[in-house]
Amino acid sequence: MTAKALRNPVDFSQFPDRAGHFGRYGGRFVAETLMEALHDLDDAWRAYRNDPEFLAELDADLARYVGRPTPLYHAERWSRQLGGAQIHLKREDLNHTGAHKINNTVGQALLAKRMGKTRLIAETGAGQHGVASATVAARLGMECVVYMGSEDIQRQALNVYRMRLLGANVQPVTSGSRTLKDALNEALRDWVTNVDNTFYMIGTVAGPHPYPVMVREFQAVIGREAREQMLSDYGRLPDALVACVGGGSNAIGLFHSFLNDSEVAIYGVEAAGSGIETGRHAATLCAGRPGVLHGNRTYLLNDANGQIIETHSVSAGLDYPGVGPEHAWLKDIGRARYVAVTDDEALRGFHDLTRIEGIIPALESSHALAYVTQLAPTMRPDQHIVVNLSGRGDKDIYTVAKLEGIQL
Amino acid sequence: MNRIARCFADLRRAGRKALIPYITAGDPRPALTVPMLHALVRAGANILELGVPFSDPMADGPVIQKACERALAQGMSLRRVLEQVREFRQTDAETPVVLMGYLNPIESMGYDTFVAGARAAGVDGVLTVDLPPEEAAELAEPLKAAGIAPIFLLAPTSSAERIRHTAKLAQGYLYYVSLKGVTGSAALNVAEVADKLAGIRALTDLPLGVGFGIKDPPTAAAVAQVADAVVVGSALVARMGELADDPDQMLREVAERVGAMREAMDRSGPAKD
Numbered sequence: 251m252t253a254k255a256l257r258n259p260v261d262f263s264q265f266p267d268r269a270g271h272f273g274r275y276g277g278r279f280v281a282e283t284l285m286e287a288l289h290d291l292d293d294a295w296r297a298y299r300n301d302p303e304f305l306a307e308l309d310a311d312l313a314r315y316v317g318r319p320t321p322l323y324h325a326e327r328w329s330r331q332l333g334g335a336q337i338h339l340k341r342e343d344l345n346h347t348g349a350h351k352i353n354n355t356v357g358q359a360l361l362a363k364r365m366g367k368t369r370l371i372a373e374t375g376a377g378q379h380g381v382a383s384a385t386v387a388a389r390l391g392m393e394c395v396v397y398m399g400s401e402d403i404q405r406q407a408l409n410v411y412r413m414r415l416l417g418a419n420v421q422p423v424t425s426g427s428r429t430l431k432d433a434l435n436e437a438l439r440d441w442v443t444n445v446d447n448t449f450y451m452i453g454t455v456a457g458p459h460p461y462p463v464m465v466r467e468f469q470a471v472i473g474r475e476a477r478e479q480m481l482s483d484y485g486r487l488p489d490a491l492v493a494c495v496g497g498g499s500n501a502i503g504l505f506h507s508f509l510n511d512s513e514v515a516i517y518g519v520e521a522a523g524s525g526i527e528t529g530r531h532a533a534t535l536c537a538g539r540p541g542v543l544h545g546n547r548t549y550l551l552n553d554a555n556g557q558i559i560e561t562h563s564v565s566a567g568l569d570y571p572g573v574g575p576e577h578a579w580l581k582d583i584g585r586a587r588y589v590a591v592t593d594d595e596a597l598r599g600f601h602d603l604t605r606i607e608g609i610i611p612a613l614e615s616s617h618a619l620a621y622v623t624q625l626a627p628t629m630r631p632d633q634h635i636v637v638n639l640s641g642r643g644d645k646d647i648y649t650v651a652k653l654e655g656i657q658l
Numbered sequence: 659m660n661r662i663a664r665c666f667a668d669l670r671r672a673g674r675k676a677l678i679p680y681i682t683a684g685d686p687r688p689a690l691t692v693p694m695l696h697a698l699v700r701a702g703a704n705i706l707e708l709g710v711p712f713s714d715p716m717a718d719g720p721v722i723q724k725a726c727e728r729a730l731a732q733g734m735s736l737r738r739v740l741e742q743v744r745e746f747r748q749t750d751a752e753t754p755v756v757l758m759g760y761l762n763p764i765e766s767m768g769y770d771t772f773v774a775g776a777r778a779a780g781v782d783g784v785l786t787v788d789l790p791p792e793e794a795a796e797l798a799e800p801l802k803a804a805g806i807a808p809i810f811l812l813a814p815t816s817s818a819e820r821i822r823h824t825a826k827l828a829q830g831y832l833y834y835v836s837l838k839g840v841t842g843s844a845a846l847n848v849a850e851v852a853d854k855l856a857g858i859r860a861l862t863d864l865p866l867g868v869g870f871g872i873k874d875p876p877t878a879a880a881v882a883q884v885a886d887a888v889v890v891g892s893a894l895v896a897r898m899g900e901l902a903d904d905p906d907q908m909l910r911e912v913a914e915r916v917g918a919m920r921e922a923m924d925r926s927g928p929a930k931d
């Protein structure tokens with residue numbers, strides 16, 4: 251915990267404000283053509299977020315369809331080898347479809363259904379959110395269109411096929427850098443055009459209000475469970491939380507229930523790609539500056555003229571030049587610390603967990619693991635770290651094999 | 659009086675409607691932007707909308723996206739757009755110029771630096787697509803103080819309450835987006851637009867421009883019957899892209915298109931006032 255936040259206690263449950271602001275970040279920066287749709291969504295969200303029937307249906311889906319609660323697993327062998335704090339993995343990789351993303355799509359789908367929408371659209375980078383969207387669309391019998399950068403379609407072929415099997419129409423996006431940010435642009439364009447029957451499921455805590463807060467609430471189940479699990483298994487809170495940050499949804503999902511616990515240190519891990527000094531990275535909070543993109547004010551990677559620049563990470567899910575506005579705010583007020591690890595470090599984390607614990611992690615999650623290998627040895631064995639294992643690595647097998655010169 | 663207000667006042671006296679072409683600054687080549695602006699004025703444009711290229715133009719269709727990519731690939735930036743306006747102003751002190759773009763390049767430059775630069779260059783209005791009135795005060799106030807009109811969009815979905823709120827903040831004109839979609843989408847429905855404009859007029863005295871989906875002289879003429887200004891963008895930008903390698907032909911053809919719209923608008927007779 252930093253001294254700054256200790257001196258200025260903040261009640262985190264009071265954020266964002268009614269218009270979606272986290273301090274100077276967040277808000278609604280979209281063309282007028284989308285404002286009414288965002289107001290409708292906000293109205294529906296506020297009507298249902300505390301509705302007992304809605305919440306009961308959500309809980310039932312999370313339990314029986316997603317498979318929650320996910321275990322909090324004590325990685326004993328790995329903790330021992332690192333010789334420091336006890337490491338606990340929040341096993342979001344065990345969710346249906348293999349990542350935390352489905353916590354959010356199950357929730358948004360329930361909302362879409364109540365709003366009478368018949369068509370779901372989504373953007374995706376690694377394909378995990380696309381798969382999670384296609385999955386709930388299949389279950390509800392809704393049409394589903396997933397926008398995906400043509401670059402990402404290449405490196406995530408497995409997930410593209412999964413989405414197609416699920417009946418989704420995967421639309422390649424060839425504008426700009428052909429990755430996640432461009433897919434988001436294209437999804438927004440679709441939404442503006444088809445707003446009457448279409449629900450746009452954003453896959454992370456970014457976008458215009460109410461997305462950052464709505465997605466946070468759907469993902470906050472991660473931290474609520476982890477908090478209870480720590481209390482019931484160990485009778486205490488963890489000393490530190492670690493999660494990777496792309497847009498920031500798995501991270502805020504873990505962090506949110508602990509924000510008011512000032513004794514819990516919080517670390518978000520960004521993708522340093524080839525190294526921040528090379529310029530080929532996606533470490534938005536570590537190396538960016540505030541600006542406006544995709545409907546909110548937040549940290550961005552942009553050039554001196556305010557043009558968004560291309561990012562690089564070995565993991566498609568972290569390859570995004572923005573970040574959720576709540577993280578921007580948590581960074582500025584000092585409540586969370588943001589660090590970055592390189593592709594190579596993440597790959598070592600990937601192999602470590604696989605060999606030592608028998609769990610193949612997603613490359614995104616491997617960034618969090620890589621930071622744990624640095625952090626744990628600096629802590630005592632009677633201290634505890636909870637790390638969000640946001641997804642499983644099956645989708646990344648081809649990428650890892652290729653990097654090692656192996657043809658599958 | 660701001661050049662935009664003067665322009666609408668003059669047109670109203672003459673019983674004519676404003677024709678507002680949009681081009682993306684720096685597209686297809688930075689050196690052609692200022693000559694193109696002059697050619698548009700000669701062809702009958704009353705106000706010029708100059709697009710500030712942005713890497714992520716979320717409200718634009720493929721035509722303007724590609725124009726932005728072409729312009730950025732040649733080093734265009736907000737700073738260079740302001741230089742182009744300054745150059746244009748050296749030989750045209752009358753025609754209002756409105757910058758149209760996204761917020762991030764302006765945030766990146768800093769609001770104060772931008773407003774001072776825009777004023778010095780001779781910019782008359784600023785339309786920031788992704789800056790709705792709720793978030794706009796911080797930019798709109800210094801713009802107004804510098805004599806520059808903050809211009810806002812209205813959509814088919816805008817409620818009466820939002821229209822009233824927007825009109826209070828806006829100067830120059832209100833830009834009614836005629837359809838659900840991005841720039842360059844399918845053709846608009848004139849009857850629907852007429853209906854909606856009547857509703858907006860009941861709430862504000864600002865001139866009303868209509869854009870998105872106006873591609874040909876007959877549509878321009880029909881919209882001119884019900885609006886104060888007709889904005890045409892993608893139809894011109896698409897042709898500019900196609901003729902990028904033949905600048906003379908490009909200047910001629912795009913001016914001809916604008917001239918044909920001007921003529922159709924003027925032929926369709928004086929406005930009901």
Ligand SMILES: Cc1ncc(COP(=O)(O)O)c(C=O)c1O
Nearest residue numbers: 378496497498499500567614641
């Ligand atoms: C497994 C996994 N973890 C993390 C992320 C990054 O997203 P976020 O930062 O929103 O959790 C992704 C995105 O695709 C993912 O698939």
